[in-house]
Amino acid sequence: MPLIEIKEVNKIYKLGDIEVNALHNISLSIEKGEFAGIMGPSGSGKSTFLNIIGCLDRPTSGQYLIDGFNVSQLNRDQLSNIRNIKIGFIFQGFNLLPRTSAIENVELPMLYKGVSAKERKKIAIEALSAVGLEERKNHYPNQLSGGQQQRVAIARALVNKAPIILADEPTGNLDTKTSSEIMELFLKLNRESNISIIIVTHEPDIAAYCKRIIRFKDGNIISDERNEQN
């Protein structure tokens, strides 16, 4: 059974009287432990696609199954629950809470899951040391470099043992050296913890790390190929 299975998904936005068909009959499945890249020009539907597999949005029609469980018609709070335990988000702008220390940012998903304070702290420290930031646990986001902030965000995505990490242009705000460090970290997590990683990017350098590349154009998948080098 695939980890992510998308069957004939359509997404239609209404902008006033005009209907915009952002996704056409997309079908796709991603197995556990895959490292996939999603590419395409802006307006190609890749962001819409990411929102749907991230359970931030619901498809207009079609089915979306995670671990064989249909999540396409769940309500707001049920989707929040799925995001909390199944999906770790990494954003281009890091999206850490300001004025909140690294460790508290990392604890946040566990807070909403209902993990006890003591347990939260223990797991958060483990996650921070996995990304090499244990000593900076009490620093605030504005005291950390871009790369360090992104590592904190990765630690935050790990704490609830989510099987999927969704990264939207994770290196878009980082220099080349830091970008490759972050990508190495993704590779390590993918290899050692068997976490499925899906990265949206438009940079060929980043896409080169992926084992599978899915290209979008005008709401359709135009290619889906394995990268034999990895």
Add this chain to the structure above:
Amino acid sequence: MINVFSTVKISVRALRVNKMRSALTILGIIIGVGAVITMLAVGNGARKKIEEQISSIGSNLLIIFPGSSGSGGVRFGSGTQPTLTIKDAEAIQKECSSVQEASPVINGTAQIVYSNQNWSTSIIGTTPNMFIVRDWSIINGKVFTNDDVKSSTKVCLLGQTVVDNIFGNLDPVGHIIRIKKVPFKIIGVLESKGQSAQGHDQDDVIYIPITTAQKKLFGTQFPGTVRTIMVKAKTFEDLAKAESQINELLKQRHRIGNKQENDFTVRNLTQIMQTAEQATNIMTLLLGAVASVSLLVGGIGIMNIMLVSVTERTREIGIRMAIGAKTWDIRLQFIIEALTLSLIGGLIGIAFGIAGAKIVSILAEWNTIISNMSLVLAFGFSGIIGLFFGFYPAYKASLLNPIDALRFE
């Protein structure tokens, strides 16, 4: 459900980021709560004063005055016609079921002398049950008896003011004073009652048996008549019944037909005071209501700031939703933030309210009373304000679309 303690921590931190803004918002609640507490204290003080005055004249009190007299079409005032007698008082006591005690009164002013001291004071001749009627006790010695009344004994009870002026620190009991040159033995001293509602010193008085007053001091051309009769009804509820019973009885005794004017008047002092008390209650309520308006305005301030805060933190809300915050997690966070503002304001407001009441006491020389009830009320009200005005912004935050919220700059 989200951990409340962590949420409180998050809220306090969010409030500390905009210190000035939070402080001003809290100030609105402080003023509101402080005003409510001060105003209730002022109102309660006024009520307490009236209650004290009621208890100083005696509770459930009726006073019967004789009617007015006329001479050649000129009418003199109430009490100018001597129609009430000691016998009337005895009849009222015996026959009116709602009356507990009825005590006749003759009064006048006289010069009193003790050794080289002298003093002019009011002399009241009455019966022993007067001290029950007026809830008045003796602090030293004893009250004269009905036997003293029967045999017109020359004994007297002194009010505290008389004792202070004539005897100073000496114990007057057992000494002889002269009232209008008639020697009287002092058998007791009355407890101090202070000023009456009209500012009259109730302790500047000497009480003697009524018959002694009639025969030895205030000889009258109408023997056996009295100035007033004071009546204590059994309970507050009995006052109206007692009044009508007395009216019936006196009409019958004085042989007054239905069409004739009464030759006496019954006044219900307690009821007058009770009306005054009700007026103060209304005043307290009004003051509280006016003060509550400022609390309400403080609440609107909270709502305003919370709405700004929700807009400013749209992205934060988006992040929280993306990593798993549910509707009520977001709502609780903002409600707790609003509650924190209003409860901190409530606590400081209590301190300000107490201080405000003290300042009013000192500057306006107005007795203020802060009841625990008013503190609980004001604090509870500030909490309700926080909940009420915090809910809409929290509700708005919880309905944000996570995708739009995440994109918010």
